[in-house]
Amino acid sequence: MATPVYSGAPRSPQRGRPRDASRDDALRQAALEVMAEVGYRALTMDAVAARARAGKATIYRRWESKLDLVIDTCTHLAAQNLAEPDTGSLQGDLREFLASFAAFLSGPVGKAAQALVGELPHEPELAAAFRETFLIAQRDVLRRILDRADERGELRADAPRGMAVELAGAALIYRLMLTGDPLDTAFVDRMTEQVLLPLVAEGQ
Numbered sequence: 001m002a003t004p005v006y007s008g009a010p011r012s013p014q015r016g017r018p019r020d021a022s023r024d025d026a027l028r029q030a031a032l033e034v035m036a037e038v039g040y041r042a043l044t045m046d047a048v049a050a051r052a053r054a055g056k057a058t059i060y061r062r063w064e065s066k067l068d069l070v071i072d073t074c075t076h077l078a079a080q081n082l083a084e085p086d087t088g089s090l091q092g093d094l095r096e097f098l099a100s101f102a103a104f105l106s107g108p109v110g111k112a113a114q115a116l117v118g119e120l121p122h123e124p125e126l127a128a129a130f131r132e133t134f135l136i137a138q139r140d141v142l143r144r145i146l147d148r149a150d151e152r153g154e155l156r157a158d159a160p161r162g163m164a165v166e167l168a169g170a171a172l173i174y175r176l177m178l179t180g181d182p183l184d185t186a187f188v189d190r191m192t193e194q195v196l197l198p199l200v201a202e203g204q
Helices: 021-038 045-052 056-060 066-081 090-106 109-122 124-151 161-179 185-200
Strands: none
Touching: 021 045, 021 056, 021 066, 021 109, 045 056, 045 066, 066 109, 066 124, 090 109, 090 124, 090 161, 090 185, 109 124, 109 161, 124 161, 161 185
């Protein structure tokens, strides 16, 4: 049986009063907090409603299921927090992107991200949705950074772009989930200078 693929963000507004975007944000924040505490499997719409002090019907008017709510929350957070820098140099772009991603993961979303990623091998629908939204968004930013560097003549002709994109994200997730070491500026600088630039930059 084919794995279902996430169909998109919150459902279209129903008839009646216009949707309150600030209320959407409050519900997403509640979902994030609950998931950080109990994990994806134990997260319920009832718990989110209680945390947000909202009726469960309010949530279901926006999201059809827990899966829709969690993925939309992650996608919305990524769109708000993953910068797409254009500093004019590959080095500057990579450092700024990794710094923003590290800060994003180190903040309130970090524990929720750990809970979510830990469930992916056991939740096929969630894994497919996560890849189609959050993961692709992060990869696309990095690919555009490399494309601009290529246009400026900063990239080697044989630069393994796909490998660079994978390494950039994987290194941060590894620290977040496995080692517990800080995702700080020193790590971002080492990752940029010692790994990514030697891998793809012209003249390295």
